[in-house]
Amino acid sequence: MAYHCLMCGAELGEQVIENRTRLVCATCDWVYYPQLKVSAGVLLEEQGKLLLVQRADDPWKGCWYLPAGYIEVDEDPLVGAQRETLEETGLVVAVKGLRNVSMYQDDPRGNGILIVYDADRISGSLRNSSESTAVGFFNPQQIRSMPLAGSSHSQEIRQWVHEKESGCCCGS
Ligand SMILES: [Zn+2]
Incomplete structure (x- = not known):
């Protein structure tokens, strides 16, 4: 399942930020922070x-x-x-x-x-x-x-x- 950027619609890729693998937009650098x-x-x-x-x-x-x-x-x-x-x-x-x-x-x-x-x-x-x-x-x-x-x-x-x-x- 592919996830897309809420800001620009590009596909999100995995990237390690603050010691956690997160979903990041390669186009606009938006980061998906899931919350409870x-x-x-x-x-x-x-x-x-x-x-x-x-x-x-x-x-x-x-x-x-x-x-x-x-x-x-x-x-x-x-x-x-x-x-x-x-x-x-x-x-x-x-x-x-x-x-x-x-x-x-x-x-x-x-x-x-x-x-x-x-x-x-x-x-x-x-x-x-x-x-x-x-x-x-x-x-x-x-x-x-x-x-x-x-x-x-x-x-x-x-x-x-x-x-x-x-x-x-x-x-x-
Ligand atoms: Zn984006």
């Missing part, structure tokens, strides 16, 4: 249960994840996390703090970081979307037998399950 994708989502717990969404599409079709999605280039991740939650679950939520940031390298759509916020429900009622076949709140015992989607989401969800089962309150 940014996703944001929420961890919303109610009555000892965690809000999860079942993916309608690949990758990880049928697996469960936190309500989350890609952030637009002009969007605050905090706002994007609330937007994605509304789109995917029907719930209007308010972020109350940052929970974690993690990197993943197992998504065929590209490497990225997942920003997870703790959130509370403000209004709304659960419903599916075009991206989800099911949404709901699940307790730790239920979650342990559910297939989870992707390393970052799996890590966040398992950490929550661990905290619930061990009675730990995140160090507080």
Whole structure:
């Protein structure tokens, strides 16, 4: 597969710059610097249960994840996390703090970081979307037998399950 320069359209060639092999345009010297994708989502717990969404599409079709999605280039991740939650679950939520940031390298759509916020429900009622076949709140015992989607989401969800089962309150 050939890649072309975003500036002049010429074909890119490999060249070592700053100790890494990069794609460079021989015509105008433009360098392609790939960057991580940014996703944001929420961890919303109610009555000892965690809000999860079942993916309608690949990758990880049928697996469960936190309500989350890609952030637009002009969007605050905090706002994007609330937007994605509304789109995917029907719930209007308010972020109350940052929970974690993690990197993943197992998504065929590209490497990225997942920003997870703790959130509370403000209004709304659960419903599916075009991206989800099911949404709901699940307790730790239920979650342990559910297939989870992707390393970052799996890590966040398992950490929550661990905290619930061990009675730990995140160090507080
Ligand atoms: Zn060029």
